[in-house]
Every structure is written in structure tokens, then in C-alpha cells.
Amino acid sequence: MKVTEKPTGEFERTPMAFTDRITADGASGWPVEAGRYRLVISRACPWAHRVVLVRRLTGLDEAISLAVTDPVQEQVAGDAHWVFTARTGSPGGLDPVLGVHTLREAYLARDPGYDGGVSVPGLVDVPSGHLVSNDHDQLTLDLGSEWAALHREGAPELYPPALRDEIDALNAEIYRDVANGVYRAGFSPSQQTYERTVAALFARLDALEDRLTRQRFLLGGSITDADVRLFPTLVRFDAVYHGHFKCNVRKLVEYPALWAYARDLFQTPGFGDTVHLDHVRQHYYAVHRAINPTGVVAVGPDPAGWLTAHHREELGGRPFGDGTPPGPPPAIDRVPEIVPGGARPCG
């Protein structure tokens, strides 16, 4: 994630710096190849989360290894650095595969003159150490389609050709009003921009609530790319966006269908097993000092709510279509399980 401001002070995203594609035909010079690339993410980042979800659902866990950065960026000379630390599995502060401390090193390996921002996710070519792409949008699509030859047996078809127009249209609305909308609300310097953004956000959530009252997933009975893109925002909503970003018209738990839908996904293999709410909270509250000067991390709500019954199976559907759920993640990629009545200070 990279945040900049317009001349008006309004929140705006910088364009992706590196947009090379890894395609089935290898036309870009980057061929699909098992074991060659490493996906650098933060468990906090919703854009990285989309790519992680596709990797898990399609069974690319073994083909593309995962490097998890510390949730709190290191501030060096005014720049925020995504870094590898012992607490996220990098003893000595070096990623054990890439041998670097910061993701920026992979950007510089690719372009020694690069002086822009650094964002996750970043897909890195392990042999050269070069960043291939930080374009989460294209990575989400390409892992689900161009990498099909390496998908597991029973991988779902997340972006079926017959539904692409509808998925694309829905994704555009979800990006504008929801996934990016929460950021525009949270970083808005003006009351007017904030109110307009929050109104659009909740109008969109209301529309999604209505859609999900009638069907199990966004496109019908099976999980698609649209669900993959909505989930990362929903799973962060009550923990960070509701309070920290002032998106407080309603909590997710106050939307009966959306909340049950989000729990349905959470409890589906490949979703909940990618969620690390402590990293989410630690990142947002610690890093955005401009809107949370004390850096104190809000503790609520109790994550055990994600494990409660959702009853969405009563709507029918086949989450994986003709496919099957993924197995558990490789041991090295595991996130802490949510334990009801567990370690949270205020359950």
C-alpha cells in the first residue's frame, strides 16, 4: 500500500511502479514456473490479501513461496520500509530466501534508480532478486488464470469467461466505494470529502447486503474473484476501518447478510487461514500516526465472532463449483488460530 496526497490534500493512490506480467505463454519474458517466484506480502494489507487468497484457493502455495513482512513498517529517513523481522519468521532480519531486509532492495535490484514508494504485494524473481510486479490487481487475475497449469486439482474457476463482464463491473464498484473508499474516508482532510465518501461506502454496503440476502456469493452459488476482492475489506472492517477510518455508520456485524456471508467465507478453507487480525491492528494503528498520534492499538472486537454459525449453506450453492476446497496451508504459512475466550485482553 502506498499513500500519497493530491494537491488538494485528498487521498490518492500512486500508480503501480512495476507491472510486468507472468503469463502462460511467457511473452513478457517472465514464464510461469514453479519455485521461481516469491510473493512478498504483509498480512495487514488488503491488496496483498487478495493475491494470497487466490494463491491459497488455487493451490499455488508450493509453486509460489510466501514472504511475510513485519506489520509495522520501519521509518527510515521519511520513507516507510516493509521489512523482514524475527517476529514474522525472518531470524536476523533477513528474508531466508531473498536474503534482504527490506522489500525496497528488490525494487532497487530491478531498477537501481528507483526512488518511488514501495508497496506490497511484490512478486520477486528469486534467482535475480528483481521485483517483477507490484500490481496487485493484475496479480490477482493472473494467478487465477495464467497460472492454471500449476493449479491444484479441483481448483475453483475464480474468473470464468462467461461472468467476466459482471465480475469486472462489480469489482470496479467494490474498489471505488468499499476497498479504496475506506482509505479515502480515513485519510480525508475535509469534512465534506469524508461525508461524501462514507455515504457512498455505506450505500454500496447496503446494495451488497441486498444482493447477498438473495444469493450465497456475489455472483451466485460459487466463489469468484469478486468475493476474493471484497473479503479482505470486510474482514478488516470492524477491527480497523470502523473506528480508525471513521467508517462508523454501521459495523459489519450489524449487516445480517454481509456478516453471515463474511463468516461463511472466513470458515471456508483458503480464507480464514490467511487472516492475521493482530497484524492488521498493529499495522493500521501504529503506522498511521497522522490520524492516530499515540499509536495505541485498539483491541476490539473479539475475533471469536468469526467462528460463529452463519447458516449460509441454507442458501445452497457450491462454494468451489465443480472443484474442491484447498487443503490446509503449508506449515510455514500458518497464521495463529482464533481461540474463543483466548488471549485477547478484553474478550
Place this chain on the structure above:
Amino acid sequence: MKVTEKPTGEFERTPMAFTDRITADGASGWPVEAGRYRLVISRACPWAHRVVLVRRLTGLDEAISLAVTDPVQEQVAGDAHWVFTARTGSPGGLDPVLGVHTLREAYLARDPGYDGGVSVPGLVDVPSGHLVSNDHDQLTLDLGSEWAALHREGAPELYPPALRDEIDALNAEIYRDVANGVYRAGFSPSQQTYERTVAALFARLDALEDRLTRQRFLLGGSITDADVRLFPTLVRFDAVYHGHFKCNVRKLVEYPALWAYARDLFQTPGFGDTVHLDHVRQHYYAVHRAINPTGVVAVGPDPAGWLTAHHREELGGRPFGDGTPPGPPPAIDRVPEIVPGGARPCG
């Protein structure tokens, strides 16, 4: 409200500066007298709110007039001033009765050398312009008891002698863990203090939830001083304490009994007709720049929830005991009514 910091940076309240009492026997030199005193409040302040509630419930509206300050304090040379402005009924920026622009002027009339903080509520002697007391705790009790000669017919007994020990004990817990707890959480500079405070807050709310599952009001079937002290915090909880003060383990609306109890009180004459949630939001989000640097005011949640059915009458009880509800407030003291589907930008 006056906020200072301990040497450790931990939030602490300054002692009340002026604690003269107005008593039935006039022993302090300040006799109970209709029309003599003016109560200066902010609709934002929960401590002032307690005194306003007792004034309304006991029918002292005519005997003690009300002066409402602007919800946003004026910053002058590092001091926060409660001021009178046109938007709160003081054309020309002067309170029409006291003739002053700031509450501080009444403090200085009383003690020309006073250089401490200024807090609401403040009870002012109109003839001399002197502040009599800013001790909200004592004012809450004294208006409910010492002023009995001027109470309306049918005024409830808020502090009955037989229940005083139990009320006092409960009030102490409510003050420490809830009413002042939300402030200590919100202004905590350290993660550890914050987490300890929030844990105590929600443990106390859990205990109150349990108590209110079994009975209609805190002391049984009738409203007492303890309800008067809890209500101002509950009515502000989801609008400001949950997000702005990071008290986000649960919203009030997630506590079935507490939320129904709070709505029961809100819909009782003398409670909801004293609530001005726009003043509440404008004050907290605009004034506490140290924890909300942009000053953007969060809009949620929709206040229409306060008007929904609560079904607490099924628990029986007589809200006013042997008394009766108060009539509507004098026209000059009215707050805007909540209109379902009304003017909020994101209903």
C-alpha cells in the same frame, strides 16, 4: 470537563475548583432560590449532562435557567474556553442573562486571581455573576435533594435514603470504570494503560448487562441517581467513545439489556429531550486534536436507533416511583428531535 496529564502522561482529572454548596438551610451563604442561579453547560459534556437530567426530572427547569455553550471550545493562548455563540442561542456571542462571552468570566468574577482550568457544568449566581460551583458530583446530588422545596409535584425521589449506600457504591464503580474509564482509555498514551482500562470498562459493562437483564433500572423498578449517572456515558458510547476513544470491544447496541435499558431511558421524558448528539460529536472530534488531528467528525451511527421499541416495560417497574414524568422542557431549552431517515448524511 477539564483534562490534564500526570507526570507519567496518564490522564487525570483536576480537582473541582469551586465547591460551594447551595443547601436548603442556606448555611453556606447560597440559599435555594428560584430564578437566582444559572446553570452553564455544554450539551457535549457528560458531567454537565447529569446535572441537566436532575434539573429536568425534578422540574427545576423554571427555577434554574440553562445557558448552553458552543460545543467546540475556543482556543485562546493555549487555553480552551467554553463560549457562548449565536449557534447555541447567544446572539452577538454574549449569554443573554449573564452578559459574558466565556464561562471563564464567571470564574474570574468569583476569584480575580484564578488561573486554573474551566469546566462545565458551572452554576452561576446571576446577580453577582459569580461562579458558585463547578462540582458536578455535588450539584447532581444537591439538585435532587437540597432543592426539594422547588421540585415539581410528582418529582421522583432520585436519592432515597434507604438506597443511598447501594447507589453510592454503584456510582463509584460507574465513575471509575465507565464514565471516567472511557476518558482514561481514549487519552492513554501507553498501550498497557489503555488495555487495562478497556478491560475494566467492558468487565463493568458486562456486569451491568447482567444486572439489567434481571431488573428494569439499576436499583430496581424505579429511576435513581445511579441511572442518571450512567445514561450520559451510554448515550455517547457508540457515537464517540467506541471509535474516538478506542472503546471498541463491543458497541452499546451489542449489549441486549444495556441497549434496551438505554433506549427505555432515552424515551422517558427528561432523558432523550436533553440529548444533542451533534453537539457531542462536534465537541469530541473537533476539540481533541491530539488524538484526532484532522478534526474530521465521524458521522455514525444513525441516531434513529434510539427511537426503536425496547420492550423493557415487560420487566414491570414504575420509572418515577410514586411520582410522575416531567412535562416537556421549556421552549428555550429544546434540543433538535431525532427524525428517522432525517438529515444525517449516511442514515
